[in-house]
Amino acid sequence: MTIMKNLSKYLLGAACIVALAFSTGAFVKVNAAKAPVAAGQPVDLTFAAEKALPAVVHIRYVQNSKVKTVEVQDDPFGGFFSDPFGFFGNPGGGTRKQQVQTPKKEATGSGVIISQDGYIVTNNHVVEGADELTVTLNDNREFSARIIGTDKTTDLALIKVTAKDLPTLPIGDSDKLKVGEWVLAVGNPFNLNSTVTAGIVSAKARSLGANGVESFIQTDAAINAGNSGGALVNTSGELVGINAMLYSQTGSYSGYGFAIPTTIMNKVVDDLKKYGTVQRAVLDIQGSDVHNYIDAQKQKGETPDLGTNDGIYVAKVNDGGAGASAGLQEGDVIIQIDNKKLTKMAELQEYLNSKRPGDKVTLTYLRNKKSITKSVTLKNAQGNTEVVKPADIDVLGGNFREITSETKESLNISYGLEVMKVNNGALKEAGVNKGFIIQKVNDEPVRTIEQLQKIVKAASTSKEPVLFIQGIYPTGKKAYFAVPLEQ
Numbered sequence: 001m002t003i004m005k006n007l008s009k010y011l012l013g014a015a016c017i018v019a020l021a022f023s024t025g026a027f028v029k030v031n032a033a034k035a036p037v038a039a040g041q042p043v044d045l046t047f048a049a050e051k052a053l054p055a056v057v058h059i060r061y062v063q064n065s066k067v068k069t070v071e072v073q074d075d076p077f078g079g080f081f082s083d084p085f086g087f088f089g090n091p092g093g094g095t096r097k098q099q100v101q102t103p104k105k106e107a108t109g110s111g112v113i114i115s116q117d118g119y120i121v122t123n124n125h126v127v128e129g130a131d132e133l134t135v136t137l138n139d140n141r142e143f144s145a146r147i148i149g150t151d152k153t154t155d156l157a158l159i160k161v162t163a164k165d166l167p168t169l170p171i172g173d174s175d176k177l178k179v180g181e182w183v184l185a186v187g188n189p190f191n192l193n194s195t196v197t198a199g200i201v202s203a204k205a206r207s208l209g210a211n212g213v214e215s216f217i218q219t220d221a222a223i224n225a226g227n228s229g230g231a232l233v234n235t236s237g238e239l240v241g242i243n244a245m246l247y248s249q250t251g252s253y254s255g256y257g258f259a260i261p262t263t264i265m266n267k268v269v270d271d272l273k274k275y276g277t278v279q280r281a282v283l284d285i286q287g288s289d290v291h292n293y294i295d296a297q298k299q300k301g302e303t304p305d306l307g308t309n310d311g312i313y314v315a316k317v318n319d320g321g322a323g324a325s326a327g328l329q330e331g332d333v334i335i336q337i338d339n340k341k342l343t344k345m346a347e348l349q350e351y352l353n354s355k356r357p358g359d360k361v362t363l364t365y366l367r368n369k370k371s372i373t374k375s376v377t378l379k380n381a382q383g384n385t386e387v388v389k390p391a392d393i394d395v396l397g398g399n400f401r402e403i404t405s406e407t408k409e410s411l412n413i414s415y416g417l418e419v420m421k422v423n424n425g426a427l428k429e430a431g432v433n434k435g436f437i438i439q440k441v442n443d444e445p446v447r448t449i450e451q452l453q454k455i456v457k458a459a460s461t462s463k464e465p466v467l468f469i470q471g472i473y474p475t476g477k478k479a480y481f482a483v484p485l486e487q
Contacts, residue, residue, distance in 0.1 A: 043182050043235060049196045051237030054138045054167035055113045056186045056230055058193050059122060059145070059159075062132035063105040110187035110230035111135065111159065112239060113168050114269070118143075118161040121269060122229030123244055124150045127157045135161050138194050149272030153212035153280070154264055154353070155244055157229075158272045169231060172238025174217060174261035177201050185221035185243055185257065187230025197222050199257075206258060207289075207346040210245060213280075215350035216258040217241045223257025232259040241265075264353050271356075277390045277461050281355040281378035283328075284321020287314045289344040290333055307369030310343040311335040314365075320383050326363050326376035335371075336364035352378070358385035381463040391460035391485050393453045397425015400449055403437055411472060415439065415447040430483040432469070440470040460485045 109126035113119070120135065127133060133145040143161035150157040177183075178201065185197045199221035206216040217232060223246035232241035241259030248254045271278045290306060293313040297304045306313070312334040317323045328334075335342055338361055342348050355361065357380040364373045380388055399421040408414060416437040422428050438446050441455045459467055467483040 045182065045184055045196075045198055045235060048184050048233050048235050048237040049186070052169055052184060052186045052231050052233045052239075053194055053196065055169035056138065056188075056194070057111045057113060057120060058136040058188045059109045059111050059120075059126055059229065060132075060134040060136070061105075061107040061109065061127065061130045062134075063129050064131045065104045066102045067099050108188060108191055108226050109228045110226065110243070112229070112231045112242065113166050114171065114239075116164065116166050116168055118163045118166060119148070119269075119273075120145065120159050120161065121242055121265060122157050122159060123242065124152050124155045124157045126229045127159060128152075133159060135159075136193070137166075149276050151268050151272065151278045153278070154214070154260060154268055155211050156242065156260060156265060156268045158269055169233070169239045170237070171262055171266065172234055172236065172240045174240045174263050177204065177217065177234065177240055177261075179204060182235055183217075183219055183221060183240065184233040185219065185223065185227065185230060185259075186233060187227035187243060189222075189224035189226040191226055195227075202256065204261075205344060205346040205350065207344065207349075208245075208258065213264065213349050213353055215261060215264065215346040215353075216244070217261050219257050219259065220255060221257050222253040224253050225251070227257075261350065263350055267354050275387060275389055277388060279356045279388060280380060281352050281357050281359060282321065282381055283323040283326075283348075283352065283376075284318040284379065284381075284383075285314055285323040285328060286316040286318075287312045287334075287345065289313070291344075305369070306333050307366050308333060308335060311366070312342060312345050312348055322376050322379045326374045327372070328363075328365065329367065331367070332372075333366040334363060335366060338362050357388075381461075382465065383463075388461050390457040391465075393449070393456050395425060395456065395460070395485060396427045396483070397423040398427045398432070399423075400438070400452065402448060407437070407474075411437070411474070411476060413437070413439065413472065415445065416471065417446055417449065417452060426467075426483045426485060430469075430481045432481055432483070433473075435474050436471055436479065437473070438469055438471045441467050443468070456485070 109122060111120040111122035114121055127147055128150065135143045135145045143163060145159045145161045148158040148160050181201045183199060183201055187195060189195055199219050201217060202220050203218035206218045207214055208216065223243055227243050230243045231239050232243055234240050239262060241261050242265055243257060243259045245258050246253055247256045268278055290311045290313050291309055294304055314328055314330055314332040314334065316330060317328045337348060337351050340351055355378055357378055359378050360375055361378060362373060362375050364371060379385055398419050400417045401420055403416045403418050416439045419432060419434055419436045422432065422434050440446060441452065442459060444455055446452050459465055465485040467485065469481045469483055472478050
């Protein structure tokens, strides 16, 4: 999937998003739940606002202060005088480890209640790394929330509060949205609770390169900091998207906001509830929109004729994947999946996101301008159709503790996890012994058990479920292990 690189620095997550510029002209009251108004007539959005406001919540994020080890430059002059212009460079100086206290972080965002028993959808970037989450309803009731699951690939998260009979927002079909249709954006921009703004759908299936899977609804509803995770609502008062980001050169709304459609949200939420992670079906191919490919070739002085200007150009087919099973080859153009016509990569991603490994689809693609149709069974990133569940740290079969200050001093290291006991499990099978100090896993420094748990979880659902562990024994001998995570 290709994107305009010069846009990327202006895409901002909406961990504070939403606000919609609205016309100040006169409005004729129309029941939004009834048949569409005749073309050219103004629309009354009060019905939709009344439905949405009680179900959209304010989320307060807190990340507590923590001790962190950093590398700092030694001062060879002992701080006796300053060298603001760097005339002396760093003669005799080196680097050293120093522990610093990170500041407490607080932020706000929005969320949407989707069930009376307290399930709330929001953005992953609203809750990622939080130690505390506080949810405030439109009627000012407050609840502590826990994270059920997150999906960084789509920037969605599912959290839950303990409550009953909460107001909910009915979920609509984002596929039925039309460009030019009126929508509301509801959330808490700039900490202004229960804010409603309006605009139209200005584009669909927009790809920005911000997430791994995306097919954004683009709207000219104003999106600002604090509206992330809020609701995009149609005139019937149905949830059709989760507001996620804005396009801006200033950090504030300047024209366009982007929402994750409910066609993507529904499957992610269902999987997080059932499995704790998203069961993602993939074709295991690489490609781009056909028109982007053609434009790139023209810049090289070539004029390719693929038989179409729409669809997905296949640049690479990985061995063993579903795409290879369907007979796809480099240079093919995918134009349809099941009964859905495809014009760009975002549409294919959106459709595949609704499927699970093991599901069958029918692909239609062009090869040398001739149409080929094949049925194929979708697979997961690991190349099979089994349910992928995130592994717990228990799969390692070990007990761990953060290294003591004495160990740090004797081995001249600043962090690590000591293996206190090795039971039956992945560590034993890989040859890791008691006393070994884990310092890095998959090239990430490991200072706490929580960090190790997070890395194990991520690796277990990846294409290559293996841990590459680096560390040191108490004797000072360094070692490296590959630890497969077989479930």
